[in-house]
Amino acid sequence: MPTYTAPTRDTRFIVNEVLDLPSYGNLPGFENATPDMIDTVINEAGRFCAEVLAPLNRTGDEQGCTRNADATVKTPDGFKEAFEQYRESGWGTIAQPEEFGGQGLPHVLGFVIEEFMATSNQAFAMYPGLTGGAVAAILAKGSPEQQEKYLHKMIANEWLGTMNLTEPHCGTDLGMIRTKAEPQADGSYAITGTKIFISAGEHDLTENIIHLVLAKTPDAPDSSKGISLFIVPKVLVNDDGSLGERNGVECGSIEEKMGIHGNSTCVMNYDEAKGWMVGEENKGLAAMFIMMNAARLGVGIQGYAQAEVAYQNAVAYALDRRQGRALTGPADPEAKADPIFVHPDVRRMLMDAKAFTEGMRALALWGALQVDLTHKAQTEEERAEADLMISLLTPVIKGYGTDKGYDVATNMQQVFGGHGYIEEWGMSQYVRDARIAMIYEGTNGVQAMDLCGRKLAHNGGAAIQQFFKVCDEEIAAAKAGEFSDIAERLEKALGEQKAATMWFMQNAMQNPNNLGAGAHHYMHIMGIVTLGLMWLRMAHVAKAKLDENPEDKAFYEAKLTTARYYAERFLPDAGALRRKLEAGSENMMALGEDAFATAA
Numbered sequence: 001m002p003t004y005t006a007p008t009r010d011t012r013f014i015v016n017e018v019l020d021l022p023s024y025g026n027l028p029g030f031e032n033a034t035p036d037m038i039d040t041v042i043n044e045a046g047r048f049c050a051e052v053l054a055p056l057n058r059t060g061d062e063q064g065c066t067r068n069a070d071a072t073v074k075t076p077d078g079f080k081e082a083f084e085q086y087r088e089s090g091w092g093t094i095a096q097p098e099e100f101g102g103q104g105l106p107h108v109l110g111f112v113i114e115e116f117m118a119t120s121n122q123a124f125a126m127y128p129g130l131t132g133g134a135v136a137a138i139l140a141k142g143s144p145e146q147q148e149k150y151l152h153k154m155i156a157n158e159w160l161g162t163m164n165l166t167e168p169h170c171g172t173d174l175g176m177i178r179t180k181a182e183p184q185a186d187g188s189y190a191i192t193g194t195k196i197f198i199s200a201g202e203h204d205l206t207e208n209i210i211h212l213v214l215a216k217t218p219d220a221p222d223s224s225k226g227i228s229l230f231i232v233p234k235v236l237v238n239d240d241g242s243l244g245e246r247n248g249v250e251c252g253s254i255e256e257k258m259g260i261h262g263n264s265t266c267v268m269n270y271d272e273a274k275g276w277m278v279g280e281e282n283k284g285l286a287a288m289f290i291m292m293n294a295a296r297l298g299v300g301i302q303g304y305a306q307a308e309v310a311y312q313n314a315v316a317y318a319l320d321r322r323q324g325r326a327l328t329g330p331a332d333p334e335a336k337a338d339p340i341f342v343h344p345d346v347r348r349m350l351m352d353a354k355a356f357t358e359g360m361r362a363l364a365l366w367g368a369l370q371v372d373l374t375h376k377a378q379t380e381e382e383r384a385e386a387d388l389m390i391s392l393l394t395p396v397i398k399g400y401g402t403d404k405g406y407d408v409a410t411n412m413q414q415v416f417g418g419h420g421y422i423e424e425w426g427m428s429q430y431v432r433d434a435r436i437a438m439i440y441e442g443t444n445g446v447q448a449m450d451l452c453g454r455k456l457a458h459n460g461g462a463a464i465q466q467f468f469k470v471c472d473e474e475i476a477a478a479k480a481g482e483f484s485d486i487a488e489r490l491e492k493a494l495g496e497q498k499a500a501t502m503w504f505m506q507n508a509m510q511n512p513n514n515l516g517a518g519a520h521h522y523m524h525i526m527g528i529v530t531l532g533l534m535w536l537r538m539a540h541v542a543k544a545k546l547d548e549n550p551e552d553k554a555f556y557e558a559k560l561t562t563a564r565y566y567a568e569r570f571l572p573d574a575g576a577l578r579r580k581l582e583a584g585s586e587n588m589m590a591l592g593e594d595a596f597a598t599a600a
Contacts, residue, residue, distance in 0.1 A: 002313045002426030004054040006046025006116050007361075009555065012039060014362050017541050019369055021108055027376045029104050038109065045091060045113045049120035052082050057121040060262020061429045064254075065203070071250040073202040073264045079124060083157075083205045091117075092128050092157040096135065100151040111368040114298055115361070118305035122433045123262030127160060127200045129298055133291035134161030134212050141229070141279035141287040149237060150210055160206050163291050164195040164213040164232075164268060181215040181230060181275060190272040191215055191232055194252070197440070201266030202234075202251035208243060209234040211268070212291065213275060214284055221282065229284030230275035248273035259432030293394055295441045297367065300397035303405030304360035306434035310412035310427060311353040317416055317425075318346055340415070349411040355566040356404050358559075359531035362538060364401070367393050385466060392455050392463040393530070399447030400527025402437035409434040448519035451526070452504065464501060468494070471533055483539050489567040490532040493574035497525045500578045507584065517588050518581035525574045525581075532571050539563040 015021050015038055022038070024030040056078045063076040086092065095110030096102025110132070117125035135154055138147055153159040170176035179193025191213055195201075202209070211232040220226030236244040252267040279287045318341040325331075326342040340346050370393070373386035413420035413427040420427040438444050456464050471494050478487035500522055508515035542559035550556065 002058070002309070002430075003316070004050055004057075004120050004309050005312060006050050006120070007308065008042050008046040009552075010358060010361065011042050011046075011112055011115075011365075013541075013555070013559075014365050014538075015042065015108060015112065017545065018362060018537055019108065019365060021106065021369075024106075024372075027372075027378065029372070029376055030106055032104075033106055033109065037105075041094065041105070041109050042112055045116050048085070048089065048091070049116040052085055053117060053124055054120040056082055056124060056262075058426060058429065060121065060123045061259075061433075062261075064261040065264040067202075067251060067254050071202070071252075073204060073251055073254065073266070075127075075203050075205060075264065076262050079127075079262065080205055082124065083127065086128070087157040092131065093155055096132070096155045097139070100135075100147070101155045106369070107371045108365055108368040111297075111301060111365055115301050115305050115308075115364070118298075118302045119309045121262070122302055122306065123260045125302075126260065126263045127203060127205055128157055130163055130199060130291075130295060131157065131161040133163065133294035133298075134210060136294050137212060137229070137287050137291040138231070138278065140290050142231075146231060146276065146278065149241070150231065150233075153208070153241075154210060158206060159208040159210055160200060160203075161210045161212065162198055162201055163288065163295070164198055164201075164211050165288065166197045167194060168196055177214055177216065177227065179213065179215040179270065181217050181228060181277075182272075183217065184274075187276070189215075189217070189230060189275045189277060191230055191249075191270045191275040192272055193270050195268045195270070197255065198266045198268045199263055199440075201264060201268045203264050207235070208237070211249065212278070212288070213270070214288060215275070217281055224285055226282050227284040227288075228281050229278040229287045231278055232270065232273050232275040236274060258435060259429065260436055292441060296394055296398040296447070297364070297371075299437050299441045300394075300399075300401040301364055302437045303398075303402030303434065304357050304364070304408075305405070306430050306437070307353060307360075307405040307408035307412075308357045310409040310430040310434075311350070311357055313425075313427065313430075314353070314412035314415040315341075315350060317419075318350060321416075346415055349415055351562070351565050352569070353408045353412060355535075355562050355570065356408055356531070358538075358562065359534045359566060360401055360404070362534035363393070363530055364397055366534065367397055388459070388463040388466055391458070392451070392467055395447035395451040395455065396523060396526050396530060398441065399444040399451070399523045400530075402434070403444055403524070404527070406431070406434045406438055444523075445520065448523040449516065452508075452515055452519040452522050456501065456504065468498065471529065474533065474536060478536055478540070482543060483536060483563075486532075486536055486539060486563055486567040489571045490529070490536055493525075493529050493532055493571040496574040496578040497522075497529050500525055500581050503578075503582050511585065513585035513589050517583075517585035521577040521581040525577045528570055528574050528577075532566065535563040535566045 021033055022035050060076040066074045091113050093102045094105050095107045098104040131154055154161055167177050181189040181191050183189055213230045213232045214227050215230055216226050217228055232249055233247055236247050238244045248271045250269055252269045255265040257265055319339050321340050322337040323340050324337055326338050331338040331342045367390055370386045370390035374383055377383045377386055409431045413431050416425055416427050419425045475487045475491045504515055538559055542556040546556045
């Protein structure tokens with residue numbers, strides 16, 4: 001049976017030592033994030049996820065969800081009881097605003113909880129997962145009356161939220177949606193249409209579900225400029241906050257999926273359901289992007305979360321499974337064979353996984369700090385800089401994080417050999433669950449185009465220039481010190497990214513296909529560079545701690561070795577990716593449709 005241990009030591013290292021979260025105590029919301037509070041949240045969240053959620057992961061995969069005759073949905077055994085514990089413990093309130101019942105702690109700690117939940121049980125984590133994004137959209141665009149009516153219950157997780165975008169005939173191109181919103185005399189709208197792929201669209205965990213739905217009013221432009229956003233509750237809410245009649249929305253069916261079986265991914269049918277507009281008419285896409293950006297960061301976390309749990313189980317298997325002898329001679333002469341852990345190819349896969357998951361955790365949590373600083377930094381300039389940085393990093397965290405997270409999950413399955421392909425060992429589930437993260441909340445191709453087509457050029461390239469400045473300054477400082485080897489390799493990889501950026505500037509305007517053909521490679525170059533920056537930072541902190549002669553010396557020594565491994569094995573890939581990018585689009589786009597048909 002697969003197991004999970006929350007990586008609390010590594011998380012405390014990043015939050016307390018690398019990010020130095022307590023040093024921000026002068027900012028609103030950070031004053032309560034003392035070292036003791038941080039350690040308590042990390043340790044207790046890790047315990048809850050390992051002891052309560054992880055044992056249900058396989059149950060959820062095997063049982064899936066069941067649609068009842070009355071269109072309600074039963075979640076897998078144990079999910080409802082576990083959710084009650086989650087709600088009562090207040091894990092969903094950690095980073096939510098205090099005025100609506102949240103604890104007001106930094107988003108960094110909220111991201112920690114998201115990781116532990118996604119790693120221990122991704123399907124379960126998806127039920128409350130979109131509620132935070134829904135809350136953010138209502139906070140930003142909802143009326144005071146809407147905020148008062150819905151946010152207290154949603155933040156308390158007494159009600160959960162969803163986002164309803166996709167329809168059977170359109171996914172990314174939301175301008176094609178057909179769901180209609182007819183205005184009513186009482187100020188509400190009658191919502192009619194069908195939405196698909198709706199995570200947690202119907203379930204038995206809460207008594208109400210607050211759907212955020214994209215639809216078009218009668219005279220709206222037939223494009224993305226004609227989209228409005230609506231709150232559509234599963235059960236109507238009376239003026240006094242009590243629940244009233246069932247609304248005209250129900251689960252038509254549960255999608256049959258490759259993975260995340262424990263989550264009810266639904267086809268949702270709206271039949272003149274009562275809804276209320278959020279924000280301005282025809283401005284719904286901007287409101288929904290608030291929710292989508294939050295969701296994309298959460299999906300990036302899912303990418304390395306599945307890599308983490310697959311890695312933990314692969315390490316345990318590699319230490320136990322015996323086969324062959326070490327190339328340098330028997331590691332255990334008393335046994336007939338050595339553990340496969342001694343073989344360099346197995347060690348390659350395990351070291352790749354360790355370098356990626358620990359580096360990606362650092363990047364995601366640094367990104368979470370930017371989210372906090374966007375709202376709470378002392379000066380407008382600092383807030384603007386943080387907003388630029390997280391806007392640039394979001395498609396990288398989502399796209400690169402889930403691409404590589406899936407690669408790691410499959411490599412950890414490979415460590416198991418034939419046993420990895422057998423359901424009994426549980427590795428198949430990690431691979432199947434990891435696969436969806438590359439697809440939903442905007443496929444990774446969309447993330448790459450968002451990065452290259454929008455974020456690089458935004459505000460005259462201010463975000464990417466700020467990123468280059470941060471990297472240049474930290475590399476320059478490191479080149480004069482003990483980590484000059486890491487800094488020089490990172491400098492070379494950064495140079496590849498700068499050259500790729502310049503190539504786009506020179507070649508994408510005359511032929512936009514050049515941008516599209518290279519966007520995926522650019523996203524991976526930037527992912528490699530950003531993780532290199534994280535490892536440079538972690539190496540500096542680890543060395544400083546080793547100089548203090550700590551008790552957990554082995555932990556910091558492992559950080560230094562892994563940092564150098566990352567620099568040697570990951571950073572050189574940036575050059576090959578740049579050469580692919582600079583091949584352009586000519587041959588990629590040259591063949592006609594007939595050339596792709598298979599001849600009989």
